[in-house]
Amino acid sequence: MSNLISIKSATLSEDIAQQLTNAIVQGDIPQGSKISEPELAKQYGVSRGPLREAIVKLEGLGLVTRTANVGARVIQLNTQDMLDTFAMREALEGMAARLAASSMPTDEINSLYALLDKHQAHLDANQDEHYVQQGGNDDFHLRIIHASGNGKLIRLLTEELYAVIRMYRRHTADQRSDPRQALREHKAILDAIANHEGDLAELLMRRHISRASKLLEQAMQHAVATSL
Amino acid sequence: MSNLISIKSATLSEDIAQQLTNAIVQGDIPQGSKISEPELAKQYGVSRGPLREAIVKLEGLGLVTRTANVGARVIQLNTQDMLDTFAMREALEGMAARLAASSMPTDEINSLYALLDKHQAHLDANQDEHYVQQGGNDDFHLRIIHASGNGKLIRLLTEELYAVIRMYRRHTADQRSDPRQALREHKAILDAIANHEGDLAELLMRRHISRASKLLEQAMQHAVATSL
DNA sequence: AATCCTAATATTGTCAACAATAAAGTGTTT
DNA sequence: AAACACTTTATTGTTGACAATATTAGGATT
Numbered sequence: 001m002s003n004l005i006s007i008k009s010a011t012l013s014e015d016i017a018q019q020l021t022n023a024i025v026q027g028d029i030p031q032g033s034k035i036s037e038p039e040l041a042k043q044y045g046v047s048r049g050p051l052r053e054a055i056v057k058l059e060g061l062g063l064v065t066r067t068a069n070v071g072a073r074v075i076q077l078n079t080q081d082m083l084d085t086f087a088m089r090e091a092l093e094g095m096a097a098r099l100a101a102s103s104m105p106t107d108e109i110n111s112l113y114a115l116l117d118k119h120q121a122h123l124d125a126n127q128d129e130h131y132v133q134q135g136g137n138d139d140f141h142l143r144i145i146h147a148s149g150n151g152k153l154i155r156l157l158t159e160e161l162y163a164v165i166r167m168y169r170r171h172t173a174d175q176r177s178d179p180r181q182a183l184r185e186h187k188a189i190l191d192a193i194a195n196h197e198g199d200l201a202e203l204l205m206r207r208h209i210s211r212a213s214k215l216l217e218q219a220m221q222h223a224v225a226t227s228l
Numbered sequence: 229m230s231n232l233i234s235i236k237s238a239t240l241s242e243d244i245a246q247q248l249t250n251a252i253v254q255g256d257i258p259q260g261s262k263i264s265e266p267e268l269a270k271q272y273g274v275s276r277g278p279l280r281e282a283i284v285k286l287e288g289l290g291l292v293t294r295t296a297n298v299g300a301r302v303i304q305l306n307t308q309d310m311l312d313t314f315a316m317r318e319a320l321e322g323m324a325a326r327l328a329a330s331s332m333p334t335d336e337i338n339s340l341y342a343l344l345d346k347h348q349a350h351l352d353a354n355q356d357e358h359y360v361q362q363g364g365n366d367d368f369h370l371r372i373i374h375a376s377g378n379g380k381l382i383r384l385l386t387e388e389l390y391a392v393i394r395m396y397r398r399h400t401a402d403q404r405s406d407p408r409q410a411l412r413e414h415k416a417i418l419d420a421i422a423n424h425e426g427d428l429a430e431l432l433m434r435r436h437i438s439r440a441s442k443l444l445e446q447a448m449q450h451a452v453a454t455s456l
Numbered sequence: 457a458a459t460c461c462t463a464a465t466a467t468t469g470t471c472a473a474c475a476a477t478a479a480a481g482t483g484t485t486t
Numbered sequence: 487a488a489a490c491a492c493t494t495t496a497t498t499g500t501t502g503a504c505a506a507t508a509t510t511a512g513g514a515t516t
Contacts, residue, residue: 241499
């Protein structure tokens with residue numbers, strides 16, 4: 001029932017890993033829930049082999065935790081882990097912004113300005129509704145990261161950490177954040193990059209992420225408080 | 229022939245993953261070589277199942293690259309990847325040093341001073357021979373990282389990135405680096421931490437890693453040059 | 457002799473069955 | 487009634503066999 005969009009991969013295990021990742025990030029498989037191998041295998045119509053491989057991959061991504069002879073569990077988001085993760089993001093994406101400022105080609109800069117215009121138009125047209133940029137090529141942060149030119153940094157942020165970050169974004173951020181403020185900050189960062197001001201670009205990116213982190217923290221504390 | 233020290237894990241696949249990691253880091257399995265599942269399975273006396281699981285884990289650690297229907301290959305160290313990795317290390321371990329400066333308990337600080345004294349004594353006794361601190365509790369960098377108190381940062385650096393870093397250290401660093409200079413730098417970093425000077429601790433750690441990176445770069449370029 | 461095509465071989469991907477461990481259920485004892 | 491021990495059940499870990507893909511070897515063609 002779940003594979004509405006099934007992207008044919010070279011191998012089943014890749015396919016399953018992708019689908020499981022999406023299911024977890026979107027909350028289709030709830031946080032903290034147990035991953036039953038027989039159940040999911042039946043659900044996706046594969047045997048346990050490739051499914052296990054997919055689970056091992058998700059463990060590497062930090063989306064599930066595994067215990068020997070017991071099984072896998074979807075991670076449970078919590079404030080401390082979020083703060084820890086976003087503190088790392090500050091350092092890493094700040095670094096990415098600095099690198100981007102010294103190496104981003106002009107056409108890519110223009111392309112990013114166009115993207116921000118598109119975001120702006122979206123906000124104007126849809127009464128400040130958040131633009132859904134989950135992981136795609138319209139994600140400002142991913143574009144900056146790729147522009148860093150540091151292959152290891154790109155892999156780490158886009159392939160290993162971003163699934164979890166997307167989870168935090170989706171589950172709590174949107175309702176409280178101010179999209180227009182975020183857009184202004186994106187624009188300021190891009191300006192700094194366009195002017196090749198690496199230090200400023202890093203500073204602004206760090207501040208931007210730090211601010212998002214604080215908003216998320218409030219939202220999560222609030223969520224805990226109201227659930228008591 | 230390889231499992232001289234076999235650490236009994238809860239599961240075979242963990243065990244194999246550990247042994248494979250060590251074998252690759254130490255160079256027992258050469259860089260760029262192909263990982264043959266049937267061959268290794270026979271060698272370690274297990275079936276292909278757990279061995280495959282181990283390979284998937286190593287892929288997550290960045291120690292091997294896998295291609296569908298073709299197989300896995302041990303990574304090939306190269307200068308660009310090293311520079312990219314160490315640039316990330318600068319940002320992350322710099323952050324760790326700063327955090328450590330604001331939270332490290334006194335007894336841990338004293339314990340680290342004792343460790344550096346031990347390193348000093350080792351250098352005095354063994355005519356500047358490099359102290360082998362591969363991954364153990366005697367590794368200064370690992371101790372700082374753990375002292376950061378940021379769980380995500382600890383996991384990332386110690387479980388996901390450190391295998392590759394150890395590879396770089398082992399394969400090229402030792403012959404060219406000056407152990408006494410490194411020790412002095414470690415001491416300066418620890419002094420800053422002990423004085424709760426976070427900014428300084430970060431600066432010194434970044435400079436320390438940057439310097440190691442430059443030495444490694446020279447060593448690797450030299451290695452390439454002499455092999456032509 | 458070199459290149460292309462085809463057949464044989466080997467390796468990876470997947471599956472289903474078995475073994476080992478943990479979880480759930482049942483009955484017994486205090 | 488609660489706690490413990492034991493049995494039953496279900497899940498994970500592991501294995502060996504089969505299917506699909508890639509690599510190699512050999513022969514035909516230019």
